[in-house]
Amino acid sequence: MTKIYNLTVFVEMSGKRLVIEAVNGEVTARELLEDLAVQINKPSTTKGVLVRKSTRKQMLPEHTLSEAGVQDNETLIADFEATAGGPGLPIYDFR
Numbered sequence: 045m046t047k048i049y050n051l052t053v054f055v056e057m058s059g060k061r062l063v064i065e066a067v068n069g070e071v072t073a074r075e076l077l078e079d080l081a082v083q084i085n086k087p088s089t090t091k092g093v094l095v096r097k098s099t100r101k102q103m104l105p106e107h108t109l110s111e112a113g114v115q116d117n118e119t120l121i122a123d124f125e126a127t128a129g130g131p132g133l134p135i136y137d138f139r
């Protein structure tokens with residue numbers, strides 16, 4: 045079991061940078077995205093993608109961090125789908 049140390053995740057939606065001191069290299073991209081979504085107050089089912097900043101390549105959801113070649117002190121970019129929010133549009137009856 046490999047550990048990855050000092051992993052920085054930049055969340056595009058909020059502009060936040062989250063630093064993960066140590067993470068198991070066997071964690072999949074999907075699992076990491078689910079945890080990140082909860083940390084930024086989104087449902088864990090929010091769809092997103094992880095991109096390695098150093099290579100600009102998107103990680104497949106089922107790949108582990110180790111399989112994707114993520115190393116210590118690396119930065120990942122998390123991009124979540126924008127979801128609709130707010131009260132919605134008012135509906136008027138024009139009869």
